[in-house]
Amino acid sequence: MTSLSHNNAQRPLQTALGNAVNGYFQQQNIAKTGDTALYRKATIILFMHITSYTCFFLLAEPYSWLAWAFHGFTTALVGFNIMHDGAHGSFTKNKKINSLAAHTFNIIGSNAFYWKQKHNLNHHPYTNVAAADEDIEAFGLLRMSPDKPRHWFHRWQHIYVWALYPLTSLFWFFVLDFLAYFNQKIVDQEFSQKYQAKDSAIFWLSKAFYLTAYLFIPAHFLGWETVIIGFLCLHAVMGVLFAVVFQLAHVVDKTEFPQPDEHGNLPYEWAAHQLATTADFAPKSKFTTWCVGGLNFQVEHHLFPRISHTHYPKLHKIVREVCAQENIEHREYPTVWQAIVGHVKHLKSMGQA
Numbered sequence: 001m002t003s004l005s006h007n008n009a010q011r012p013l014q015t016a017l018g019n020a021v022n023g024y025f026q027q028q029n030i031a032k033t034g035d036t037a038l039y040r041k042a043t044i045i046l047f048m049h050i051t052s053y054t055c056f057f058l059l060a061e062p063y064s065w066l067a068w069a070f071h072g073f074t075t076a077l078v079g080f081n082i083m084h085d086g087a088h089g090s091f092t093k094n095k096k097i098n099s100l101a102a103h104t105f106n107i108i109g110s111n112a113f114y115w116k117q118k119h120n121l122n123h124h125p126y127t128n129v130a131a132a133d134e135d136i137e138a139f140g141l142l143r144m145s146p147d148k149p150r151h152w153f154h155r156w157q158h159i160y161v162w163a164l165y166p167l168t169s170l171f172w173f174f175v176l177d178f179l180a181y182f183n184q185k186i187v188d189q190e191f192s193q194k195y196q197a198k199d200s201a202i203f204w205l206s207k208a209f210y211l212t213a214y215l216f217i218p219a220h221f222l223g224w225e226t227v228i229i230g231f232l233c234l235h236a237v238m239g240v241l242f243a244v245v246f247q248l249a250h251v252v253d254k255t256e257f258p259q260p261d262e263h264g265n266l267p268y269e270w271a272a273h274q275l276a277t278t279a280d281f282a283p284k285s286k287f288t289t290w291c292v293g294g295l296n297f298q299v300e301h302h303l304f305p306r307i308s309h310t311h312y313p314k315l316h317k318i319v320r321e322v323c324a325q326e327n328i329e330h331r332e333y334p335t336v337w338q339a340i341v342g343h344v345k346h347l348k349s350m351g352q353a
C-alpha cells in the first residue's frame with residue numbers, strides 16, 4: 001500500500017477560498033455549526049422516522065409495506081441530515097451531541113466508526129482515487145473509474161446499475177461493514193485507527209440491536225413473510241437514495257478521476273482536487289437541499305466539511321466567485337435529472353472499450 005499525498009507545496013486556491021468563507025462568517029457574526037433551522041429539521045425527521053416505524057405494527061398489508069418504504073426514505077434523511085453532519089463535527093458546537101448524532105448511523109443499521117474511516121478519512125481527502133475511495137469500488141460489477149479493469153459486461157452497466165442500486169444499503173450493512181471490521185482497511189488503505197475493544201463491542205451490539213428492531217421484533221408480531229417484504233422495501237428505497245445522492249456528486253461526466261504516480265503523489269493541491277472530483281446538483285431546489293442535507297452542494301461540502309450544511313447555499317455563491325477569480329472550474333448540474341443524465345453518460349463511457 002502506497003500512502004497518498006496531494007500537491008500541497010503551494011495552496012493558493014485553499015487560501016483564497018478559506019479567506020473568502022471565513023470573511024463571510026466574521027461579517028455575519030454567525031457560527032459555522034448548525035442553527036435553529038437544522039434542529040427543527042432534525043426534530044421533524046426523527047418524528048417521521050419513529051412514526052413510520054410504529055406504522056409497521058398499526059397498518060395491515062399492503063399499506064404497512066408503504067410504511068416500511070417510507071421508513072427507508074426517513075432513514076436516508078437521518079443519514080444525510082443528522083448522522084453526516086454529526087460525523088463531520090458540524091451539527092453543533094457540542095462534541096458529545098455531534099458524537100450522538102454520528103452514532104444515529106448505528107441505529108439505522110451501519111456503524112459510526114467505519115463511516116469515519118470510509119467517509120471522513122478516505123472518501124473526503126482522496127475523492128475519486130481508486131486506491132482509497134470506497135464509493136467508486138463495486139467489486140468488478142461496475143466500472144466507475146478509468147483506474148479499474150474493464151469487463152465485457154460493463155458495456156451495459158448504465159442499464160443494469162439501476163437493478164443494483166436498490167441493493168446498496170443491504171450490501172453495505174451486511175457485507176461492507178463486516179469486511180471493513182475484519183480486514184481493518186478501506187480499499188487499499190489501512191484504517192488509521194484500529195477497532196479497540198470498546199469499538200468492537202459497539203459494532204456487535206449495534207448489529208444485534210438492528211436485527212432485533214427490524215427483523216426479530218416485527219416478525220414476532222407480524223410474521224416473517226410480511227417482515228421480509230417490508231425490510232426489502234425499506235432497503236430498496238434507502239439504497240437508491242444513498243447511491244444516487246453520493247454518485248451524482250462525483251461519478252458523473254463532468255468530474256475527474258485523478259491518478260497518483262508510483263510514489264502516491266496526486267496532481268493537484270487539496271482544494272483543486274476537491275473541485276476537480278466533485279459537482280453540485282440542483283442548487284436552486286430548496287426541496288432537494290432540505291431532503292439531502294445539503295449534499296447537492298457537495299463542492300462546498302468537500303471544501304468545508306466542518307461547516308454545517310445549512311450554510312451551503314450561501315457558500316455556493318462565494319465559492320463560485322472565488323473559482324471565477326482563480327479561473328478554476330466550479331462543476332454543477334442545474335437539476336437532479338441533468339445530474340442523473342451525467343451519471344449515466346459517465347457509466348456508459350466507462351463501460352465502452
Ligand SMILES: [Zn+2]
Nearest residue numbers: 088119301305
Ligand atoms: Zn462528508
